Amino acid sequence: MSAFTKPSHIGRKISRIRELRDMKQEALAQALGTSQQTISALENSEEIDDEKLKQIAKALGVSLEALKNFSDEAAINFFNNFYDNSGSHGTNFGTNNVCNFNPLDKLVEAYEENKKLYERLVQAEKDKVEYLEKILKDK
Structure with missing residues (x-):
């Protein structure tokens, strides 16, 4: 000091x-x-x-x-x-970056997950419509 x-x-x-x-x-x-x-x-x-x-x-x-x-x-x-x-010792800071995954694979995974979520949402809406139709028929 x-x-x-x-x-x-x-x-x-x-x-x-x-x-x-x-x-x-x-x-x-x-x-x-x-x-x-x-x-x-x-x-x-x-x-x-x-x-x-x-x-x-x-x-x-x-x-x-x-x-x-x-x-x-x-x-x-x-x-x-x-x-x-x-570990860079004398090289430019941050130039030793290594990508351990394929970005396109990650994009495809995200697309597939979104597709599954959309299908679940559509199924939930179909179930809701079916339930409401059943209620209307019972009246």
């Missing part, structure tokens, strides 16, 4: 997570139903009550615990470990 940041400064943690999520203060303000100035003030606060933190965490898409325990070092370690375990 650098000497410039305090580990307990929750406002800086909010700011860093917001920046990592590529979110502007205005966007966070809109998600919370407040103003950009309020977000700026929150990011300068050393302490924020838990209820407000829950709302902020939800708007940022993280858990309350992740927000409270965030550190730059942990984030860097996470991404370093992800890269080290990705």
Whole structure:
């Protein structure tokens, strides 16, 4: 941890997570139903009550615990470990994708399932009409 940041400064943690999520203060303000100035003030606060933190965490898409325990070092370690375990080592990220199924087979499966559902729906309607006709004949 650098000497410039305090580990307990929750406002800086909010700011860093917001920046990592590529979110502007205005966007966070809109998600919370407040103003950009309020977000700026929150990011300068050393302490924020838990209820407000829950709302902020939800708007940022993280858990309350992740927000409270965030550190730059942990984030860097996470991404370093992800890269080290990705197997791509020096290649473009995401180029080693392997498709384990034939998309046309999946399309045919979906079509067959829709056909079966339609046939069940038609049969249910026929049963309903038959039932109503029986009721009318009995009157």
